[in-house]
Amino acid sequence: MRIITAIIISIFTLSTHSQTVDNFELKNIEGKYISYNTIKGKKLTVIDFWASWCKPCMKAIPELNSVYNNFKDKEVQVIGVNCDGPRSAAKVEPLVNTLGIKYPVLTDMDKTVMTSLNLSAFPTLILINSANKIVWIHEGFSPGDEKLIHSKIEQELSN
Amino acid sequence: MHIPMNNRLLHTLTLILTLNILNAQFQGNNLLEYQHGELPGDTATLSSLYDRASLSYKFNSVKLSANVEQFHTPYTDRNYVKLSGYTLNYKTKPIELNVGHFYETLGRGLLLRSFEIQGALLEDISYRSKQYFHRDIFGANIQYRNNNFTAKAIYGKPLNNLYPPIFGDTIRRTDIIEAAYLEYTIMRQTIGGAALRLTNRNGAATYGMFTLSGRLFPWMSYYTEYAQNVNDPAFALSKKSSSTLYSGFNIFANNWGLSLEYKNYNNFILGAGINEPPALVKEHTYKVLNRSTHVVQPISEQGIQAELYYSFANGSVLTLNNTIAINTLAKELLYREYFAEYSFTLNGKHDTKLFFDYAEDPFKLEVGRTSAGAYTDWQILSGSVVSANYEFQTFRRTGVSVFNHVFIAGYNYKSKFNISVVTESSTDGYIMKNNETQRFWFGANAGYKINSNNTVTVFGGQRRGGPACQAGVCYEVLDFAGVELRITSRF
Numbered sequence: 001m002r003i004i005t006a007i008i009i010s011i012f013t014l015s016t017h018s019q020t021v022d023n024f025e026l027k028n029i030e031g032k033y034i035s036y037n038t039i040k041g042k043k044l045t046v047i048d049f050w051a052s053w054c055k056p057c058m059k060a061i062p063e064l065n066s067v068y069n070n071f072k073d074k075e076v077q078v079i080g081v082n083c084d085g086p087r088s089a090a091k092v093e094p095l096v097n098t099l100g101i102k103y104p105v106l107t108d109m110d111k112t113v114m115t116s117l118n119l120s121a122f123p124t125l126i127l128i129n130s131a132n133k134i135v136w137i138h139e140g141f142s143p144g145d146e147k148l149i150h151s152k153i154e155q156e157l158s159n
Numbered sequence: 160m161h162i163p164m165n166n167r168l169l170h171t172l173t174l175i176l177t178l179n180i181l182n183a184q185f186q187g188n189n190l191l192e193y194q195h196g197e198l199p200g201d202t203a204t205l206s207s208l209y210d211r212a213s214l215s216y217k218f219n220s221v222k223l224s225a226n227v228e229q230f231h232t233p234y235t236d237r238n239y240v241k242l243s244g245y246t247l248n249y250k251t252k253p254i255e256l257n258v259g260h261f262y263e264t265l266g267r268g269l270l271l272r273s274f275e276i277q278g279a280l281l282e283d284i285s286y287r288s289k290q291y292f293h294r295d296i297f298g299a300n301i302q303y304r305n306n307n308f309t310a311k312a313i314y315g316k317p318l319n320n321l322y323p324p325i326f327g328d329t330i331r332r333t334d335i336i337e338a339a340y341l342e343y344t345i346m347r348q349t350i351g352g353a354a355l356r357l358t359n360r361n362g363a364a365t366y367g368m369f370t371l372s373g374r375l376f377p378w379m380s381y382y383t384e385y386a387q388n389v390n391d392p393a394f395a396l397s398k399k400s401s402s403t404l405y406s407g408f409n410i411f412a413n414n415w416g417l418s419l420e421y422k423n424y425n426n427f428i429l430g431a432g433i434n435e436p437p438a439l440v441k442e443h444t445y446k447v448l449n450r451s452t453h454v455v456q457p458i459s460e461q462g463i464q465a466e467l468y469y470s471f472a473n474g475s476v477l478t479l480n481n482t483i484a485i486n487t488l489a490k491e492l493l494y495r496e497y498f499a500e501y502s503f504t505l506n507g508k509h510d511t512k513l514f515f516d517y518a519e520d521p522f523k524l525e526v527g528r529t530s531a532g533a534y535t536d537w538q539i540l541s542g543s544v545v546s547a548n549y550e551f552q553t554f555r556r557t558g559v560s561v562f563n564h565v566f567i568a569g570y571n572y573k574s575k576f577n578i579s580v581v582t583e584s585s586t587d588g589y590i591m592k593n594n595e596t597q598r599f600w601f602g603a604n605a606g607y608k609i610n611s612n613n614t615v616t617v618f619g620g621q622r623r624g625g626p627a628c629q630a631g632v633c634y635e636v637l638d639f640a641g642v643e644l645r646i647t648s649r650f
Binding site: 019020025030031032033051053054055058059062084085086087088089090091093094095096097098099100109110111112114115116118119120121136137138139140141142143144145147148 | 184186187188213215222262263264266267268272274275277278304306344347349372373374380382407409410411412414415416417418420435436437438442444466468469470474476502508510536538541542543544571572573574577608611612614630631632647649
C-alpha cells in the first residue's frame, strides 16, 4: 500500500514539476536559423505562438508590441513563433511587416516547439524565467488580457 | 540494522523518483469529448465518449512520448481503445532522430506533408467513428543540421486518415516512403533538393523536387518549389505529366505587404494522399466563407493568389485578396474570388471587422456568390466584451437563388469565460429535408477556463455541418443536434 502511495506521490510531484524550455532553433522570417538561447531575455522571455488565420492571435499582436516596448529595457524579450502551415506561410512576412511587429518572429511550420512544450491552442503565450522554467501559460486572447500579461510580467520581475 | 523488504522497495523507489525530478520531465495532456445527440441519418439520440491522452517523458537528450485514443458508443463496431502513437526522440546538436510516429513536411508539401490539427476531431459519415485529426508517419527519420546545411532521411508509412482507428495499419498505412532531403544556404539564398520513392500496391514511383528561396532585396523575398515524377520529361508541367510547381513572391514596405503566389499542379496526388500542395485559396475564418472554400485539386489546377495588407496610421488594417484557379477535368472550370476586409477600432477599445467577398465557383455550381458581414466587439467594462457578428451569403445554383445567414451574439470576460448563441438559416436545396423551404439551426456555446491548465466547453442545440477548413486543411463536419461537453487538460 505504501509503495502505491509513494508512486502516486512521486508521479504527482513529477507532474507538478515546472516545465523547462530547452534550447531550440527555428528559421526567422528571413529564412535564417536562430537559436532560442541567443535571443532570449536575460530575466524573462515571453513566447507567443500564433498563426495568421487565428483571429485572437491578430488581436494580441499590437498588445505584445506594447509589452515589448514597455519591458525591453528591463531585460524582458518577446518572441513570436508563427505556426502557419504551407497554405498560408507565404503571407507571414508581409503580415509581420504590415502589423509592425517589433520583436523577433520565428517560423515553425510543423509546430515542433509547440508540440514539444505540450501546447495545443492558438494563441498561447508562455512566460519563461532566467532558469528556463515556464512560470506562466496563457491560452487565448480577449480584450482585458493585456493587463493580466503586464501584471504577470511585473510580478515575475519583482520575484 | 534490518530494514523490511517493503520499506527497502519504498526507499529505493522514492530515491529513484526523487533523482528523476532533478533532470527529467514528465508531462501530458488530455482531450475528452462527450456527446449526446443526433448525427445525420441516425434515428435515435446517441451517446459517445472520445478521449485522447498524450504523455511524454524527457530525460536529457531522450524523449519518449505516447498517445492513447479511445472512442465508445453503444455500437461496438465504432468503438476502439488504441495506442495510436509512440515516439522515441533523440536530439543532440547537430543530430535529431525520431523512431515511431512523427510528422515531417518537405518544403511546402508538394512531395510530402504530414500534420496535426491540435484539438480537432474528425468524424466520418461512413464509419461513424471519431479520431484525432492528424496524418503522421510511422517509421524513422534523422536530421543533421549545421549553420548552412541541412540533411534529412525519412523512411515510413504515412497515415491515411480517411480510415478511422477501428482499422489496422494494413489498411490505414498502405504507402511506404523513402526520402532524402538536402538544403544549403549561401548569401541569403537557400537551395534544396529531395528525392522520394513511393511504394504501394500499385507499384513504385520515384519523384524529385528542388526548392529555391531567399531574399533578392531587403524588401523582396521569394520561394519556388518544383517536383515531378523522374520518369517524365524534365520541367514538362503538362497535363500528361506528373509535375507540379509552386512559386511565391513577397514585397513589403513600411505599412504594406504584398504576397503573390503561382501554382501549376498536374496529376500530383501521391499514394493515398501523402502530399498536399499549397491551395493558394484564402482560408477564411468567417463561417459562410470557410464553408465555401475551394478545395485544391492536385490532379489539375493552375492559378494565382495575390494578397495585400495595408496598415493605416490609426492602426486599422485593410486586406485585399484575389484568387484564380483553373481546373481542367472533364471541362475547364474557372474559380475566381475577390475578398476585402477592413478591421478597425472605435474609441480605442471597440474592435470592428467588415468584409465583402465575391466569387464564381463552377466546381460547386455556385454563380455570383456574394458574401458580406460585420463583426463587432464592444468593451463594456474592463475585461468584459459583448460581441455581435452577422454574415450573409447568396448565390445561384442551377438557376435557383440560395441565401445563407449567420448571426452570433456573445459575451466574454477576458479569456476566462465566454458564452455565445449561434443562429443560422439557409435556403440551400442541397441540405433541405423533405418539403422544407428554409432550414434553421440554433445553438449555444459556453467556455470556462478553470485555470491555465484546464478548460471546459459546452455546446447545446443544433450545429450546421458541411465543409470546414482549419489550419490549412479542409474536411467535412457532420450536422449535430444535442449536447456536447469537452474538457481539455494539461499536466
